[in-house]
Amino acid sequence: MNRQTGRLFYVMGPSGAGKDSFMRAVRERWGDRLLVAHRYITRAASAGGENHIELSDEEFRLRQSLGLFALSWEANGHHYALGCELERWLGSGVDVMVNGSRAYLPQAQARFGGRLVPIMISVAPEILGQRLRARGREGEDEIIRRLERAVAQDNGLPDSVWWLDNSGPLAETLRQFQSYQQGGD
Template sequence: MAGKLFYLMGSSGAGKDSLLKLCLDRLQNQPVLVAHRYITRLPEHEGENHIWLPAGEFRKRRALGLFAMHWSANGYHYGIGCEIDLWLARGHHVLVNGSRAFLAQAQERYGAVLIPVLVKVAPDQLRRRLIDRGRETPDEVENRVARSARFAAGILPGTATVDNSGELEQAYRQLADLLDLPADALAENALSERAANES
């Protein structure tokens, strides 16, 4: 049976990277894989754990058909490797950090296999996170908050939502419910992670 492609979307500051990192830690014994992204942007110390590619190498891989999905945003190129198609065919669920603007193309390619998931954050909480990280000007912060609200208001029917306005653990549990994983397996993984951190 083919797996499902969980296509996570959300504004910068919604916490998608933190949520996916937690999935990597917690779901090691489950048939769920987190796809890394290939990006023409150098990694940041506390940012997404992506694979950096020079622009020329990215274009070469794109021309060779090595990306299942690819898009451009904010002056950078983003790609998801075609290995995810093999993972899906073998029955694994796949989590990807997707682009809101690329959703229609992704749905055209994957059809019912793709489950769109909006990671949403309350406007005040999103504003606070953006201010705290200090990357944007005040005007840029407000533009991001407004854009996030517009997108959330216009999501299509069938889009699942994960509310990450509060504790990350709560958002993780919501996503785990979408993945339809057994509660005892989740508890076991959480205990294993806690034991590893304490050792």
């Protein structure tokens, strides 16, 4: 690697935008030079979605008290964390991608500074609504609330955010990411 320190690609976006699909595709395409880190979550691993380490509330609190998390937050009734192994990976010059939270972006920026590259996965509202309805996890009222939150999420983000439109084919989203990478060094 040319850099002394790796970059931390901090992926954000509304539920249903395709963050997990995007990150799986990144792992498949660039996994030889970019690590996709797992999160620690107090949610059953069998709940679907991302590959994560399931922890009980007690396990989470213990690991947090031992300083084993680089970042941690609470959302949607669960606790989320990124392990302190991120520091070692970044320190060895490896680029790392994580599934982050827009609400905790300031915490991530404070911790990782210039190494952090915020990425927002966006999707057209009508397509997001279709995706949320197709997965069948929420009722119509919750879907409407999620769509309203998705619009609000786009406001107030720093200029440094890499915006990736995931409304179309995933290959196009990967092309956008690659274009940013080539111009972002």
